[in-house]
Amino acid sequence: MSYAVKEMFLTLQGEGVQAGRRAVFLRFAGCNLWSGREQDRAQAICRFCDTDFVGTDGDGGGKFADADALADAALAFWGAGDAGRYIVLTGGEPMLQVDDALVDALHARGFTIAIESNGTLAVHPGIDWICISPKAGSDVVQREGHELKLVWPQPGGGHSIADVAAMEQWAFAHHLLQPLDDPHAQDNARAAIALVMDRPRWRLTVQAHKYLGLR
Ligand SMILES: C[S@@+](CC[C@H](N)C(=O)[O-])C[C@H]1O[C@@H](n2cnc3c(N)ncnc32)[C@H](O)[C@@H]1O
Ligand SMILES: Nc1nc2[nH]cc(C(=O)O)c2c(=O)[nH]1
Ligand code: SF4
Numbered sequence: 001m002s003y004a005v006k007e008m009f010l011t012l013q014g015e016g017v018q019a020g021r022r023a024v025f026l027r028f029a030g031c032n033l034w035s036g037r038e039q040d041r042a043q044a045i046c047r048f049c050d051t052d053f054v055g056t057d058g059d060g061g062g063k064f065a066d067a068d069a070l071a072d073a074a075l076a077f078w079g080a081g082d083a084g085r086y087i088v089l090t091g092g093e094p095m096l097q098v099d100d101a102l103v104d105a106l107h108a109r110g111f112t113i114a115i116e117s118n119g120t121l122a123v124h125p126g127i128d129w130i131c132i133s134p135k136a137g138s139d140v141v142q143r144e145g146h147e148l149k150l151v152w153p154q155p156g157g158g159h160s161i162a163d164v165a166a167m168e169q170w171a172f173a174h175h176l177l178q179p180l181d182d183p184h185a186q187d188n189a190r191a192a193i194a195l196v197m198d199r200p201r202w203r204l205t206v207q208a209h210k211y212l213g214l215r
């Protein structure tokens, strides 16, 4: 299979339990919850996306003919040294494109593979670290993994407290709340903090890369 990649870069994971970790980010093009076009945002299932995932024109992006070509490019971004190789598959929605061949090719190069997914498609069983970020109005089929990262609050009739309580029963090792990044970021952070104070099952995570000038 060929792969459509928006961009690839080396940075630190900014979010979640693995925050601070050196990581290659592989951002796939395309998502099943929004076209990525601004004129479609108001009608999309997911309306708060902070990411451009349209096309293959970003740094390190392109069409990759096969899994070996893509995994070789990822390894080139990691650079020298075989210790701690870590890659985050994101997008867009990575599970639209991740397959056996890519998982095998990345593992063959010594990568530990993490994924950031909206959970509407079952995550590939070979992935080593599963982060699911549910979106109100979508059907989350992937209800187990390492971290559940809920953006809070979700605008426009998004998740209710009853939804939050239901998610506490899902089989994740960590339950995280990530303040929505929009023009009301400070209010959103306060709302997320208040929810953690009410429901200590959850922990706050912030998008550290946005404060640190990282990608
Ligand atoms: C751009 S998404 C790509 C992966 C996948 N489609 C998903 O939604 O999980 C990466 C992460 O950014 C989060 N995110 C997107 N827009 C956000 C925003 N405006 N504020 C906070 N987090 C956001 C998503 O919920 C997800 O956890
Ligand atoms: N540094 C950094 N950390 C991230 N964690 C999740 C991201 C994503 O867009 O999936 C992301 C991102 O775009 N940059
Ligand atoms: S599901 Fe993920 S990539 Fe798709 S629009 Fe929402 S946040 Fe963006």
Ligand SMILES: [Mg+2]
Binding pocket: 050, 051
């Ligand atoms: Mg991001």
